[in-house]
Each structure stands twice: as C-alpha cells, then as structure tokens.
Amino acid sequence: MPNDAKTEDVRNRAADTRPLDAFDRRILGELAVDAGLSYAELGRLVGLSAPAVHERVKRLRATGRVRGTVAVLDGPAVGKSLLAFVHVDTSGWGKTQELMSIAELPELEEIHSVAGDTCMLLKVRCKSSRALEGLLARLYATPGVKATRSYVVLSTYLERTPQADTTDALEDGHSMDRTGTATLPAD
Template sequence: MPKDPHGLDAIDRKLLGLLSQGAEQTYAEIGKQVGLSAPAVHERVKRYKATGRIKSVSAQLDPAMTGKSLLAFVHVDSTGWGKSQAMLDLCNFPEVEEMHTVAGDACMVLKVRTENTQALEALLARIYDMPEVQTTKSYVALSTVLERPVQAGITEELREKTFQPRD
C-alpha cells in the first residue's frame, strides 16, 4: 500500500482517525473497521507510540462536570523573546490547557479554563505579576461550536474531493 510523504498509508490514516475519535475501542473492533486483525492493529499502535505519532492516550473531561466551565483565550505580549524560560513557566499554571507562540500583536496565546470570571481575573493577576508580561487581551468563549483532536484522515487529496467553493 503506498505511503504519503509522512510515511502513512490509507489504513494508518483511518486507524489514527478512529483512535482519535475514541481510543476506548478494542483492537478487534478497530480491526474490523480497517480490515486488520487485532494483533496487526496492536502492532501498528505500538509503532505509532514508539515513533511519536501517538503522543499520549487520555480521557476528554467535561469542563462543566469538573467545575471549569469558563473557557478563555488569553493573548500575552512580553518584553523580549516570548519563549524565555520565564514565559514558558506559564505552562505550570493548572488553568492553562494550551500554550502557543504566535506571530502578530502578541507573542503567546493561551487556552485557559477556570471556574468563573473571578478565577479568570485571579489568573490574569498572576500572569501580570510576571515582570516580562507587558499586556494581555482576553477573549471569553460564550459557547463552543467545534472542538476536536488532530484529524489524521485529512489530506490534500481528500480536501480537494470534499471542498466545494460557494458561487
């Protein structure tokens, strides 16, 4: 079976896509969907983990059920380089779910979840306590329309087949 430039064949992409939708399926159940035996699926999954294609397996928690229903995106601008050790220490704040260096009017974008606006305000105060931080801009999400993991099955070929421009 031909592999793409990333070393993945069609079965790899389908298998990774199924795992990203719900890793609690058994290898036998996944194997039926991709046309492989359970041991063959197991070997591929071991290879994905060994090569870093699968970084980890975790449970997706319901934010409301864990008391963290306020989702916000915080743009942080700093003096100097954004990837300084001091700025990377933001990773240690438990409210920070994602941290991205970006180009534009900020150097970092944080995805954060807190209990409420008071907790967000307290987090922002801790961020502002960092000497490197110059400014922040916060965007509170009112609702989430789409949130999904990396999509292993999306390729340029598939995109061309499914994308229909509007007239």
C-alpha cells in the first residue's frame, strides 16, 4: 500500500468536503488498523473491486482524510521504556512559541495547548527517568515556563491513532450502561 502521492496529479487540495459514505468509512476503519492490506483484500472486506478501493483511497488521501501511512514502533523495543505526560504552565501566552523548539527532540510525541488550569500538554517518550529529568531541565530553561507537572505512565492499556468510527449514541444526551447500549430518556 504505497503512498501513491505521485500517481496522477492531485488537484483537489483537501478541498473536497463531500461527506464520507459507508464505503469510505469502512475503508478508513480498516486502514487505520492495518495499512498493509492489499487493495484486493481491502476490496473483499468492504465489497468493492481493487481498482475501486484504489480510487477511493487515492481520493481520501488527496482530500486530507488520511494524513499519511506510518510504521508504529514499539517504545520499549526501540529503547524508550519511559512514557510521560507533562503539563506545562507558562506565564505569557506568546511565550508558548518558545516551547516549540523542543518539537525537534525525537522524544516529543505530542504538543498541545489546552483549556484548563494548565497551558501546554506534552507527551514524551524517552529512554529513562534520567532522560526525562534532562528534558524537564530543558523545559525550565525555556523563558516563560512557570511550572510543570509530570505524570509517568505505569502501564498502557490502549494506544492507537484516530479511528474512523464514531459512537453516535454519545451525543444523544443520555447515559449508557456499560455494554454501550443507549439508555434513552423516557420522554
């Protein structure tokens, strides 16, 4: 499943806002879990021919639904056994830009600005607690950084990239039991 970014000129620069149909949704669902599927297998799964899914995947890429295809590395297996989330309180707001230089570190996996009692939220994966310490030192050396709170991950139960499916029931303004069955308010 190559990029095929080159194949055929890409005109619709992520402009197409056409809603995803059921086929697109299922294709994305499969690819988000395993992008190594052949178009033939993928077609068999969703009920289309290989050229048909190829065409759709190409469109899904061109319209920005798919950002890319990556190999998911195993942290510990590549020497990064420590995972942590770091909340960073910054003084000003423009100062947050100063933090952006740390994005170059391969240990940094995520940088978000968040609402709430903190300003920046980082996801960091590194070799050891010592390395985390070094990273925090680097943070505190950044102007505008007031304080940090670190949450070191003890174990990970789930970790995946964005999935294609959505649980519509979540929006119905109700509670649900633990089986995921919607419990609609008796109106």
